[in-house]
Structure formats: structure tokens, C-alpha cells
Amino acid sequence: MQHRVRAVLVTPNDTMLLIKRIRPGIAPYWVIVGGKVEPTDASPEDALSREVREEVAGEARIVGLLHSIETDDERQDFYLATIEKWDFENRSGPEFSQEGRGEYLLEEIPLTTEALDALNLLPQEIATVLCEAVARGDLATAR
Template sequence: MVKRTARAILLTADDTELIVIKRTKPGQPPYWITPGGGVESSDATVLDALHREVFEELGAKITDVVPAFVDTVPHLPDPGKTTTPGLKVQHFFVCRLASMDPALRHGPEVTDPCGRYEIVRLPFTPQGLAAVNLVPATLLAYLTRNIAGMRALLARDLG
């Protein structure tokens, strides 16, 4: 079984900050993730899932969406479910924040949270990325090496 996700490498309009979610679960150290989640059967495309997830988790609209990174990892089913282990293909898109109103957040992260979901703005620098436990580690490594590249993907002259 392959589970697909869509995740946003979400930059502010001036490309100086990365918007992430600080996850704090009971009994575990906090970690930071990019907004996004699973592609559902109601999503016509992975991009539709990305827009839906960003709006659910942040109350945000995004623009300038460009594919940036794909990560494939083993996928373990949730405890108590009968599905067998498989793969998770995570599609990461670099994009810019068009608007955000956290009051519009909805979905399970808001209505039935397991711990805390905090919206955080990190400096989009190697030091800013290294200051938190950004997961997955493959994304952290990729971003740290490619900050200028992420900004270049959003350059106005790319067409």
C-alpha cells in the first residue's frame, strides 16, 4: 500500500521565514513539521490536497506552488487498524503565503487534537532550521543545502 501526502515548504511573501507547525504530544519531545497531510479520495489531485490541508491546519491560502522534493519512507499503519505496512510518498511543494487567519483552522488537529499544534515562523536560514527538530530529517537536510534553490524556484522570471 502507498500512502501519498502533500506538504508545503511555506515561505512568507519576502522569502525570509518558513511557516511550520510545532507539534507537542503528551510524553514526547516537541517536533516541527511542514503543513500538509494525506491525499484523500475526495482530492482530485495532490495539489488539491495541499491547498485543503494548508487551509485546514493554518487557515491559510497559498500561491506560487512549485514541486520541490519527494521523500519516500516506510509507512506503518496506525495502531489498531488492519492495514499492512507499506510506503509513504511525501510530495513537498515550495510556495508562498498569500493570507492566513488561524481563526479559520478546522479539521482533526483543531477539533480533536492529540497535544498542541502551534503555528511558528522560523528564519529561513541554516541557523533557523537548525534551531528546531524539523522532521523528516531528509527534508531538514535538503532545505539546509538548498535555501537559495528554494527561493530560486519561486523567482518571478521562471515563468
């Protein structure tokens, strides 16, 4: 089973960092920073820290596990994390240099249900979980 980790990155501006994906022939969609746990990663949290460094050139403070989605062949763990600084221009993930992968745009999204509802955030299950967490004020308390 493939194991992936994702970081719901809350900024000091009360926003969340998301990656907008633009691919030929597909409507734009947004994803949460993260990726596959590699055999060389000491733990899922170490994999998450590595992914944040690769994808946004930043350091995250992991608050805790927010939600998990499991299918027959994949498990995705979504962690709530905070981030103070990032430099998307200095990202280093291998996917950014692969031909045909489309565009990756980093966006700061306000921590509001209206802002989240306006996005095609995938997977849909995490979009619902995040809207509910924002409505309860759970994400704002991460800082």
C-alpha cells in the first residue's frame, strides 16, 4: 500500500498554502503540499518535513494528524502544520522538472469556508474536512 503524507500549512496571515495544478485538458484543481513516504524517511513526519522543504522551500511545525483517507491501494495522512517562511522559487521537488506535468502555482487561500468552497480542492473528502474545521475555528488555533 502506498503511503502519502500531506501538510495543511497554516500561515501567520491566517491563510493556507495550497498548490494550484494546471494541466493540459484538465480543469484547474488545488492540492495540499505533500507526497509519498520514501523508504529512506525515518517516519511519516520526517517524510512530511522533507516534502515541505522540496515543494515550498520552507520548514513546517507539525501540530498533529488531522485526517486520514484510505483506499485499497493508498493511505493519505493529512497533518495540520504551521509555516512561518517559504520560498516557492527555490522549491526542489523532482516533479517540478518533469516534462508534461503541467504548472504548479503556490497560492495563499484565506481560512474561510467561502474561499475553500470556491476551489476544486482534491481529494473532495479533505475539502469537506477542511471546511468543517474552518467553521469550528480549528485551523486558526494552530498558530
